[in-house]
Amino acid sequence: MFWQIDLAILTLVVVTAVASLMVKDLLGAAILFGAYSFLMCLLWSIMGAVDVAFTEASVGAGVSSVFFVAAVFRTSRRTKD
Amino acid sequence: MAELIPTIIAKYNYWIYITLMMIGLYAMIAKNNLVKKIVGMNIFQTAIILYYVSIGVKKGATIPISTGGHGAVHEAVHAADYLNPLPHVLMLTAIVVGVATLGVALALCLRIYSRYNTLEEDEILAQIRKK
Amino acid sequence: MKIIGLIITIITGAFLVYAAADFPAWADPNSPASTYLSPYFIENSMKDTSVPNFVTSLLADYRGFDTMFETTVIFTAGLVCFILLRISGGKEPETSHYRHVLTGVTVTLKKGHKIPESEDFERIDDLWTPPDLIIKTGCRLMIPFIQLFGLYVIAHGHSSPGGGFQGGVILGASIILLAISHDLRTALEKMREKVVAILCPIGVSIYAGTGALCLLLGVNFLDYSALASVLHVDPIAARSHGIFMVEIGVGIAVMTTMIWIYNNISSAGKYNQGL
Amino acid sequence: MSQQYPALLVIVPLLSAFAISIAGWVNKRLCFPIIVTALSVVVYASIGLLLTVLEKGVVIYHLGGWPPPVGIAYYVDHLNGLVLVVVASVALLNVIAAKKSIEQEFPDKAGPFYTLYILMVTGLLGIVVTGDAFNLYVLLEIAALTGYGLLAMGEERAPLSSLNYLYMGTIGACFYLLGVGYLYIVTGSLNMVDIARLLPPLYQSRAVLAAFIICMVGVWLKMAFFPLHSWLPNAYTHATSAASSLIAPLVTKVMVYVMIRLILTIFTPEFAFATLALNNIVVWLAVIAIVMGAILALAERNLKKMLTFIVVAEIGYMVGGAWLGNRAGMTGAILHIVNDALMTLCVFLVVGNIVYKVKGYAFENLQGLFRKMPFTMGAFVVGAMSIIGVPPTCGFFSKWYLIVGALQAGHYGFMAALIFSSLVSVVLFFRIFEICYYEPFSDHHGHDQPPEPMDEAPLTMVVPLLIVAVILILVGLYTGDIVNHIIKFAIPEGLV
Numbered sequence: 001m002f003w004q005i006d007l008a009i010l011t012l013v014v015v016t017a018v019a020s021l022m023v024k025d026l027l028g029a030a031i032l033f034g035a036y037s038f039l040m041c042l043l044w045s046i047m048g049a050v051d052v053a054f055t056e057a058s059v060g061a062g063v064s065s066v067f068f069v070a071a072v073f074r075t076s077r078r079t080k081d
Numbered sequence: 082m083a084e085l086i087p088t089i090i091a092k093y094n095y096w097i098y099i100t101l102m103m104i105g106l107y108a109m110i111a112k113n114n115l116v117k118k119i120v121g122m123n124i125f126q127t128a129i130i131l132y133y134v135s136i137g138v139k140k141g142a143t144i145p146i147s148t149g150g151h152g153a154v155h156e157a158v159h160a161a162d163y164l165n166p167l168p169h170v171l172m173l174t175a176i177v178v179g180v181a182t183l184g185v186a187l188a189l190c191l192r193i194y195s196r197y198n199t200l201e202e203d204e205i206l207a208q209i210r211k212k
Numbered sequence: 213m214k215i216i217g218l219i220i221t222i223i224t225g226a227f228l229v230y231a232a233a234d235f236p237a238w239a240d241p242n243s244p245a246s247t248y249l250s251p252y253f254i255e256n257s258m259k260d261t262s263v264p265n266f267v268t269s270l271l272a273d274y275r276g277f278d279t280m281f282e283t284t285v286i287f288t289a290g291l292v293c294f295i296l297l298r299i300s301g302g303k304e305p306e307t308s309h310y311r312h313v314l315t316g317v318t319v320t321l322k323k324g325h326k327i328p329e330s331e332d333f334e335r336i337d338d339l340w341t342p343p344d345l346i347i348k349t350g351c352r353l354m355i356p357f358i359q360l361f362g363l364y365v366i367a368h369g370h371s372s373p374g375g376g377f378q379g380g381v382i383l384g385a386s387i388i389l390l391a392i393s394h395d396l397r398t399a400l401e402k403m404r405e406k407v408v409a410i411l412c413p414i415g416v417s418i419y420a421g422t423g424a425l426c427l428l429l430g431v432n433f434l435d436y437s438a439l440a441s442v443l444h445v446d447p448i449a450a451r452s453h454g455i456f457m458v459e460i461g462v463g464i465a466v467m468t469t470m471i472w473i474y475n476n477i478s479s480a481g482k483y484n485q486g487l
Numbered sequence: 488m489s490q491q492y493p494a495l496l497v498i499v500p501l502l503s504a505f506a507i508s509i510a511g512w513v514n515k516r517l518c519f520p521i522i523v524t525a526l527s528v529v530v531y532a533s534i535g536l537l538l539t540v541l542e543k544g545v546v547i548y549h550l551g552g553w554p555p556p557v558g559i560a561y562y563v564d565h566l567n568g569l570v571l572v573v574v575a576s577v578a579l580l581n582v583i584a585a586k587k588s589i590e591q592e593f594p595d596k597a598g599p600f601y602t603l604y605i606l607m608v609t610g611l612l613g614i615v616v617t618g619d620a621f622n623l624y625v626l627l628e629i630a631a632l633t634g635y636g637l638l639a640m641g642e643e644r645a646p647l648s649s650l651n652y653l654y655m656g657t658i659g660a661c662f663y664l665l666g667v668g669y670l671y672i673v674t675g676s677l678n679m680v681d682i683a684r685l686l687p688p689l690y691q692s693r694a695v696l697a698a699f700i701i702c703m704v705g706v707w708l709k710m711a712f713f714p715l716h717s718w719l720p721n722a723y724t725h726a727t728s729a730a731s732s733l734i735a736p737l738v739t740k741v742m743v744y745v746m747i748r749l750i751l752t753i754f755t756p757e758f759a760f761a762t763l764a765l766n767n768i769v770v771w772l773a774v775i776a777i778v779m780g781a782i783l784a785l786a787e788r789n790l791k792k793m794l795t796f797i798v799v800a801e802i803g804y805m806v807g808g809a810w811l812g813n814r815a816g817m818t819g820a821i822l823h824i825v826n827d828a829l830m831t832l833c834v835f836l837v838v839g840n841i842v843y844k845v846k847g848y849a850f851e852n853l854q855g856l857f858r859k860m861p862f863t864m865g866a867f868v869v870g871a872m873s874i875i876g877v878p879p880t881c882g883f884f885s886k887w888y889l890i891v892g893a894l895q896a897g898h899y900g901f902m903a904a905l906i907f908s909s910l911v912s913v914v915l916f917f918r919i920f921e922i923c924y925y926e927p928f929s930d931h932h933g934h935d936q937p938p939e940p941m942d943e944a945p946l947t948m949v950v951p952l953l954i955v956a957v958i959l960i961l962v963g964l965y966t967g968d969i970v971n972h973i974i975k976f977a978i979p980e981g982l983v
Contacts, residue, residue, distance in 0.1 A: 010097045017101055017124050021108045026116050026200075033120050040127055048144045048164045049134045050373040051267040052172045058381040059180050060127070063470055066388060067180075070478040071187040072116065073487055075194040079114040080201055095232045103225040109654055111217030122657055129665050136672050138239040139246050145254065146372065147264035158258060160251030161241060166266040167250050168671075170275055171621055173267075174282045175664065177377060177466075178628045181289035184473040185635055186653055188293040191480055192639065192646040205647060231697030235672055248675025248685075252557055277550045277559045281613070281625045284501065288606055288629060291508065292636030295599040296646070410512055413505035420502055433494040435552035 006046060013039045026077045030068035037061040094135040101128035115193065115200045119186045126179040130172045137168035145169065261451040264371045271375065272455040276434045279458070280423065283416050283465050290412055290469035297481035311336045335397060337485040343394060351393035358386040366463040370452065376462025383463065384470030395485045396478060405475070405483065408468045415465030419458045426454075492536045493548040493561040496571065496616055499528045500609040504602050511598015518601045519586060525605060526579040529612065533575040537568040541972060547618075555618070556678040562618035566751070566821065566977035569969075570615045570744050573828050577736050578608040584836050584951040585729035587944075588843050592727050593640070600640070604733065607633035611741050620667045620753070621677045623745065624660065627709070631656045634738060637730035638722050648721035655708055655718045662705030669698035670753075679753050690758055699754055699763070706749065710742035711799060712806055713776030720783075720795040728839035731791070735798055736831040740824045743805045747820065750809065756982045760812035770901050773807025776800065777904040781911035790848045791838050793915060794831075797874060800908050801827050807901050808889045814982050816892025821974050823885035826873070826962065830882055833870035833955045837863055840944040840952065856923040859942050862949050864923060866956040871916035873959050876909050881963035888970075 016039060020032035037060035045053035101124055108121025145166040147158060190200060197205045236243035253270050263269040271279050310319045310333045318336070319327065327333050362382035369375030391399035422436070429438040436454025437447035445453065478487050503525035510517040540546055540563055548561040563571070582604065593600050610630030617623050635656070639649035671677060673694045674685040689695050704715075711719035719739075723731050750759045760766055780800025787793040805827070808820035838848055840863045845852045857864045873882035886905060893902040943949060962969070 007093070010093065014097065014100055014104070017104050020120055021104065021112070021117060021124075026114070029117065029120055033123065036124070037127070040131065043131070044134050047134055047138050048142070049137060049169045049172070050144050050146075051265075051271075051375070051378075052130070052134055052169050052176070054373045054378050055173050055176050055381075056127075056130075058378050058385070059176055060123075062385055063381055063388070063474075064123070064180055064183055066385075066392075066474065067184060067187055067477055068116075068120075070474060070487060071190060074191055074477065074480045075116075075200055078200075079117060081113050081117065092232060092235065092238050094238055095235060096229070099225055099228045099232065102228070103221045106224065106658070107217050107221040109658065110220060111214045115650065118654060122654065125658070126661060129661055129668065132665065133668055135238060136243075136245050136668065139241045140239045141241065144373075145266040147258055147266070158255050160254045163254045163266065165246050165250040166253055166270050167677075168245070169267050170270045170278075173271060173377060174278055174621075174625055177282050178285050178625070181285045181628070181632060182653070182657055184289045184477070185292045185296075185632055186650065187477055188296045188473075189635070189639055189646045189650040189653065191477065192296055193650065195480065196643060196646070209644065227697065227700070231669065231693045234693040243672070244675035244685075245672050246675070249556060249677075250675070273551060274553055274558050278622055278625050280501075281622070281629060284504075284606065284609075285625065285628055285632060287505075288603070288632045288636070291599055291602060291606075292632060292639075295596055295603065295636055296639055406512055410509055413508040417502060417505040420498065420505070424498060424502065427491060427494060427498070432548065432552045433491075433498060433550055437552065 006043075009039055009043050009046070013043065024079060024081075026072045026075075026079050027069065029079075030065060030072055033068060034061050034065035037064065094138075095132070098128050098132040098135065101125075101131065104128075113202050115190050115202060116187075119183065119190070122186070123179060123183060126175065126182075130175050130179075133168040133172045133175070137165040139164050260448065261455065262448050263452055263455060265369065265373070267373075268369050268375050268455060268459075272458050273434075273436065273451055276423070276455075276458065279462070280416075280419050280434070283419055283462050286466055286469045287412055287416050290472040293473045293476045294409070297476040298483075299481045309336045309340070310334065311340070340485065347393050351389055355386045355390055358389070359383055362386065362463075362467075366459055367456075369459055370455070376459035377466055379459075380463040380466025381470055383467040384474075387467075387471050388474045391474065391478070392487055396475065396483065396487070397485065399471075400475070400483065403468075403471055408472050408475070412465055412468040412472060415461050415463070415468060418461030418464065422454060422457050422461070490546075490548075492532045492539070493546060493563055493616055494550070495532045496529055496536070496575075497609055497613050499532070500525050500605045500612065504605045504609065507598060507605065508602040511602065515598055518598050522582055522601050522605055523579070526575065526582060526608070529608070530572075530575040530579050533568075533571040533612075536563055537572050537973075540565055540568040556676045556681040559617070559619045559622050560678065561616050562680065563616060564977065565973050565975075566747070567615045567744070569821070569973050569977070570741070570824060571612060573825050574608070574611050574615060574737055574741065577828055577832050578604075578611075578733065580951045580955060581729075581733050581736075581832060581836070584948050585732065585839065587948055588727070588839055589729045591843065592729070596640075600637075600729075603633045603636050604729075607637065607733065611737055614741055615744060618679050619677055620670065620679055620682065621664075624664050624667060627660050627663065627745075630738065630741070631660060631709075634734055637734065638726040640730065641726040643725075644721070645725040648718070648725050652718045652722040655715070659705045659708030662701050662708065664705075666698045666702030666705060669694050669701065673698075679748070682753050683755060686754070686758070690762055695758075696763070699749075699759070702749055703746065706742055706746045707806075710739045710746070710802055710806075712802055713772050713779065713799070716776070716780075716799045716802075719799060720792055723795045723798070724789070724792045728835070728842045732832060732835035732839050735795070735835050736828045739798060739802055740805075740828045743802065743809070743820070743824055746806070747809050747817070747824075751817075751977075751979060751982075756812070756979065760810075766810055766812050767898075769810040770807050770896075770898055773803040773810065774900050774904040776803030777807070777908045781908045784915055785911055788850050790841070790850065790853065790919065794834055794838065797912070797915075798831060801831070801874075804886075804889060804905065804908075807904075808892060811892045811896045811898060811901070812982075813892055813895050814978060815888050815895055817978050817982060818970060818974050819885050819888030819890075819892050821977060822888060822966070822970065825969070826881040826885045826959075829955060829959055829962065830870050830873040830880075833866060833952065833959060834874070836948075836952045836955065837867040837870065840948050843944055843948065844942060850919070850922055853919065853923050857920075859940075860944060861941065862943055862953060866952045868920070869956040869959055871912075871919075873963075875912040875916060879963045880959050881966065882959075884963060884966040 016036040041056040105125030257269040261269045365374035366379030423434040426438045431438040436451045440447045440450035546563040613626035784796035808816045873880035876886040
């Protein structure tokens with residue numbers, strides 16, 4: 001457990017969170033949100049919460065992203081903000 | 082200032098969780114696009130999960146699975162060796178609740194889109210007002 | 213709205229920072245959270261339930277009641293998606309398209325006409341695009357292994373990370389992968405809508421039913437030790453088996469709900485070709 | 488069997504929800520009998536539980552056989568025993584009354600609708616009966632998710648209103664979860680009674696203060712307390728009548744119950760009222776809620792929307808009463824949970840009957856209704872009298888306790904707001920009576936139109952409504968008994 005890696009992931013989490021909200025394309029937002037979830041899952045497995053990380057990897061980064069992509073595909077990618 | 086830096090470093094997980102939570106909250110209040118709001122909502126929820134997982138961390142402890150395996154029923158287990166499993170259990174529930182809310186929210190978005198043909202809140206409100 | 217949002221956010225954030233200053237230090241082994249209740253679970257999990265993974269024993273036994281409702285939440289989400297989106301008894305379109313798989317010829321039929329009974333024709337939509345052969349074959353090869361892994365995760369939740377939720381999601385993802393790589397109709401042939409919709413409540417009622425069985429055997433709800441008399445094992449092993457039973461229920465419920473939600477969202481309730 | 492009542496309360500509706508869900512795919516006609524049977528069992532169990540509590544005191548049930556704080560426990564005392572009976576009976580009466588309109592509005596989705604309905608009742612009962620802070624969160628989410636689904640199946644605008652509710656509700660539930668997390672980090676426990684035992688040495692901690700405020704804000708969001716109420720009127724107005732007549736009486740009241748439980752059990756009144764000097768602010772917010780609710784209701788030309796603003800004002804009554812910080816105010820608040828659930832049910836059932844027959848609820852749709860639907864409108868008069876606060880209907884008595892509490896606390900603003908809102912209610916309801924009774928005016932050419940024939944809603948809709956109207960008067964007549972035998976024991980001795 002290196003604190004440098006820990007800190008880097010924490011920073012990246014914030015960056016992806018902001019990016020997924022700023023990007024002007026909903027599909028991009030969905031993918032960035034998947035990246036956010038995956039980094040979060042990494043963070044939790046570093047903290048030793050293996051079950052939570054496993055669930056987040058399958059639910060948050062996996063199925064949630066698929067739902068987002070499916071919903072964006074059925075509606076539109078356009079967003080003003 | 083000198084004593085502030087150790088405080089910041091000692092609890093940086095907590096500061097990051099607050100930052101993420103505020104990012105999510107701001108997105109939910111201020112964003113105009115309905116799907117963006119849902120992304121914000123999910124960030125908001127994961128921030129709370131991050132907070133709970135941070136509670137469970139213990140210095141010098143390993144993951145909460147007994148190293149002895151099935152055969153080790155009679156070996157003594159020292160609580161200090163393992164992480165606190167309770168927050169992990171609570172957060173499994175919270176993650177599942179999160180994905181359930183996400184599914185319902187997206188279904189509602191689809192319904193709204195099929196009616197108004199847009200996902201921008203101001204355009205929808207303009208359409209409602211026009212009638 | 214942006215300014216209001218900013219003000220609310222800053223006030224809330226400042227308040228939370230103010231409160232966090234009083235927290236015990238991060239990763240402190242002597243914080244109340246680590247010393248009050250959790251040692252009990254860590255030290256007694258093996259004695260009480262003979263499950264090495266404390267998270268599983270805590271999830272499905274000590275706090276099994278929470279988990280039952282967690283599964284119910286998932287079921288509710290599936291049901292809400294169904295009730296909101298599903299367009300039942302939609303009108304049959306004027307023309308329908310069929311594709312002869314061997315030659316790639318597309319046949320367009322008017323309403324009322326039928327294609328000859330044959331395995332070679334598949335129903336397609338207006339927006340049909342040819343599926344990629346590499347992706348199709350690759351997914352076909354991967355899906356059995358994904359499902360095997362999902363079953364392993366459910367079955368091995370007692371002594372490694374995993375359990376009903378994770379395994380159920382992985383099993384559901386395998387069917388979703390089939391729907392993405394082929395199309396929704398192919399996936400629906402494997403898992404019909406009615407099967408999904410009936411399996412889902414059955415999965416949750418396996419959980420609640422195990423608890424109710426304990427109730428009928430004369431102890432409190434979800435007290436698996438009562439199953440000892442049914443399974444002919446000692447009460448500790450009965451708890452372990454009880455946890456396994458509910459994990460299976462959770463797995464079924466979660467798998468079917470994930471498929472159910474995906475089917476409804478990806479086809480906007482029409483159950484046609486999907487993505 | 489009687490010691491298993493607390494488990495039955497939640498298990499029976501839960502298992503029947505799955506049975507209904509399967510029956511919806513196999514044979515639709517089975518759904519209604521199953522739901523009525525399940526809810527009858529729940530009503531029976533809740534009454535049995537209340538009687539047990541009255542006789543023997545607090546009932547504790549260990550789920551999974553694990554004693555608290557290790558496992559989850561149910562605590563049933565006088566407070567939640569009373570609320571349980573109300574929730575169960577409102578749900579039973581409403582489902583019988585709503586059968587026709589459900590079948591009219593969702594001919595092919597009745598099965599899923601009933602499933603969501605009973606899951607929501609399960610969630611609400613679980614919230615009321617549980618003694619575990621985290622378990623409450625999970626049940627909160629069940630009640631909320633089913634609520635989003637039920638409310639979204641209405642008019643064109645319903646999905647948008649429901650999505651707004653979803654955003655607000657999720658923020659509320661997450662705040663509650665965060666508050667529980669703050670309590671957990673300082674105490675290490677999740678059981679309500681256990682937390683209350685561990686908290687007193689920590690009252691000075693900022694984390695406990697934050698936990699209290701965050702939990703309160705979360706619960707206020709969920710119950711639509713004044714500045715956080717914006718989601719409620721639209722969400723309830725655009726929903727179908729079967730859904731709104733379940734959700735409007737119960738959800739906000741159950742959230743008020745959660746607030747009172749937080750104040751009385753987890754944080755204890757000493758901390759909530761004495762350590763923190765928040766009383767005055769919250770009561771003034773309640774005053775604004777009452778006044779704003781009344782004024783906004785006055786501006787509406789639409790019966791259902793008007794009633795939703797009255798719901799907002801009534802939440803102000805209960806929150807204000809609870810935060811007055813004395814015994815009379817708290818008694819009034821708890822009594823008002825019961826009364827308000829019943830009278831909201833009464834008026835929303837009336838709206839349901841009107842929608843079923845007239846297909847609209849704007850004021851112009853209401854003309855001549857007294858002649859057309861005499862029984863429905865009779866019940867409406869009783870419900871309206873109760874909301875105004877005319878004796879002997881029950882609304883009078885809870886208002887009386889609230890006013891006494893306000894006088895004792897010396898909070899004249901709250902008392903003035905109560906009286907103001909009663910006066911506004913008089914205007915509101917008499918305006919409707921006038922429209923329903925006198926309009927359409929006979930035209931002055933002399934040849935009267937033949938009076939519209941009586942066209943009452945079907946019997947299954949009218950009978951439950953009349954039962955509710957009778958209960959409104961009965962609860963009013965027996966208020967003394969309810970207060971002396973139940974509510975008196977629900978409030979801790981320390982609160983005077």
